[in-house]
Amino acid sequence: MSIEESITEVPLLDLNAQYDRIQDEVKEAIDRVLDSQYFIMGPEVELFEENIAEYCQADYAVGCASGSDALLLSLMAQDIGQGDAVITTSFTFFATAGAVARLGATPIFLDIDPSSYNIDPDQVKRFLEGNHPLNEKIDVTPDEVKAMIPVHLYGQMADMDAFMELGDKYDIKVIEDAAQAIGAEYKGKRAGSIGDFGCFSFFPSKNLGGYGDGGLVTTDDPEMAEKLKVLRLHGAKPKYHHSLVGVNSRLDAIQAAVLDVKLKHLDSWSDASREKALLYNRLFKEANLQGDPNQIICDGSCAKEGKSSCNFVKNPKKILTPKELHGDPDNDGRHVYHQYVIRTGAREEIMNAFDKKNIGYSVYYPVPMHEQECFQYLGYEPKDCPISSCASNTTLALPIYPELTGAQQQYVVDTIKEILNNI
Ligand SMILES: Cc1ncc(COP(=O)(O)O)c(C=O)c1O
Structure with a gap:
């Protein structure tokens, strides 16, 4: 086995x-x-x-x-x-x-x-x-x-x-x-x-x-x-x-x-989480699941024109892995990967597969603040912060913590691969 x-x-x-x-x-x-x-x-x-x-x-x-x-x-x-x-x-x-x-x-x-x-x-x-x-x-x-x-x-x-x-x-x-x-x-x-x-x-x-x-x-x-x-x-x-x-x-x-x-342990834990994040990036690349951000990043048109206009929804076979704008230690940054969040047009399908395979996940956050019921008095519509609205529909947090093993990460990536290849 x-x-x-x-x-x-x-x-x-x-x-x-x-x-x-x-x-x-x-x-x-x-x-x-x-x-x-x-x-x-x-x-x-x-x-x-x-x-x-x-x-x-x-x-x-x-x-x-x-x-x-x-x-x-x-x-x-x-x-x-x-x-x-x-x-x-x-x-x-x-x-x-x-x-x-x-x-x-x-x-x-x-x-x-x-x-x-x-x-x-x-x-x-x-x-x-x-x-x-x-x-x-x-x-x-x-x-x-x-x-x-x-x-x-x-x-x-x-x-x-x-x-x-x-x-x-x-x-x-x-x-x-x-x-x-x-x-x-x-x-x-x-x-x-x-x-x-x-x-x-x-x-x-x-x-x-x-x-x-x-x-x-x-x-x-x-x-x-x-x-x-x-x-x-x-x-x-x-x-x-x-x-x-x-x-x-x-x-x-x-x-x-x-x-x-x-x-006293925090720095070693944060470094370990970053290693896990880099390994996910590599595994997604090897599995040929990484999309080209120029093609699949969404400008929020889905919040203005309906979900089917979303570039993630149009390209459900590919995902986007997190990008380090200010997170690369070689450039004086440090992303501590509290979460490892991918973007996908096939979130429901992946979540269903995760449920079957006992893989934890979460959505941070399913409703952006400008769409929250308690803030309706402020008068916002979804299209006012369209990228936030799109992110709420397409982001998915994967398991990440210092003790996560490479084999567990491979299991997560393989599960996503199986689902996306069959879409
Ligand atoms: C971005 C952000 N702000 C504020 C908070 C509030 O922190 P707490 O749950 O300790 O009140 C949290 C965490 O829950 C958070 O993630």
């Missing part, structure tokens, strides 16, 4: 495999917290904040209860609220947009670059200049924009030079949503070290995942760091004296202790 035939499942993510390797260190760290009975703030949180600030190349790191709260706190630190607008991508996890809306501000959704899935700086530039079709359509003017949130989707950083330049020009703060990109690099700089704020999530499935919820904000601004620290404690300093209306959003000591253990 070949190695491939012996494989019976490939989970999307295998946290047990990771835990098996680090459980002694993790248990020791948790025991230390239990012995101290010090669960809220305290030395474990402070030590982790110091270590992660250094890792992220930032002056300050402020722990909080989740990545969603990291975004919320960064917006609150700038007093963003009703009457303000915040530019972000339509193709992201809900929390990016939810944080803006929860504060009564208006999210502005702009479209993505079709190959990196990150917000396209040209869209932002055009909106701020008043030259974007949405300037006519939505009820927000460029001078109401107080911040923008580029998201480093799937582990690859957005084009930060362009956003920082626009931020400077229009006096707009830049918040990096680095929830999926801890350790990623852009021109040698780490995620969270370039913008005014960097927001991280320690949701268990993230590259640096805790054993529960957790999050963190990085900044180089001492005043903002201090304000974040006050905001996360109900706005109180000293205790029971509230200068601000804050929230209860702290990183638990147990989470900090676990994360500090895992931080």
Whole structure:
């Protein structure tokens, strides 16, 4: 029997495999917290904040209860609220947009670059200049924009030079949503070290995942760091004296202790994930499944003219593998492959085959923000961010994690090949 035939499942993510390797260190760290009975703030949180600030190349790191709260706190630190607008991508996890809306501000959704899935700086530039079709359509003017949130989707950083330049020009703060990109690099700089704020999530499935919820904000601004620290404690300093209306959003000591253990392994895990990504690329090429991006990338016409006009749907026998716009270490980049996402016009067929063969998969994300029901009041139509709409219909995340074996990857690729050859 070949190695491939012996494989019976490939989970999307295998946290047990990771835990098996680090459980002694993790248990020791948790025991230390239990012995101290010090669960809220305290030395474990402070030590982790110091270590992660250094890792992220930032002056300050402020722990909080989740990545969603990291975004919320960064917006609150700038007093963003009703009457303000915040530019972000339509193709992201809900929390990016939810944080803006929860504060009564208006999210502005702009479209993505079709190959990196990150917000396209040209869209932002055009909106701020008043030259974007949405300037006519939505009820927000460029001078109401107080911040923008580029998201480093799937582990690859957005084009930060362009956003920082626009931020400077229009006096707009830049918040990096680095929830999926801890350790990623852009021109040698780490995620969270370039913008005014960097927001991280320690949701268990993230590259640096805790054993529960957790999050963190990085900044180089001492005043903002201090304000974040006050905001996360109900706005109180000293205790029971509230200068601000804050929230209860702290990183638990147990989470900090676990994360500090895992931080020491993070670079080797990220490097391993990248190796898996490169192997997928090679296997897809060898299987002759790689499409030519010039022919099959979709300009979003499907969002304007119906699904059958989509270049992916027209070319279902070929897929597109992820492209590293700012992710190649030989060019001072680093894509940390939180996800390995392919583009395909045969997503349903592949998902059905994966179900039969016990291969994990996910769609990040099936509905872009500008099409979400809760944002209908903003007045967007699918065609307003057509590339995001197309990506929602054609992206598929494959299993990727450091412990994934080459044979498992071959099994995934063979399964896709079998399906696409029979279409
Ligand atoms: C891009 C992005 N932003 C924000 C978040 C929110 O993080 P959390 O789940 O820790 O609240 C996540 C993760 O879930 C995310 O992927």
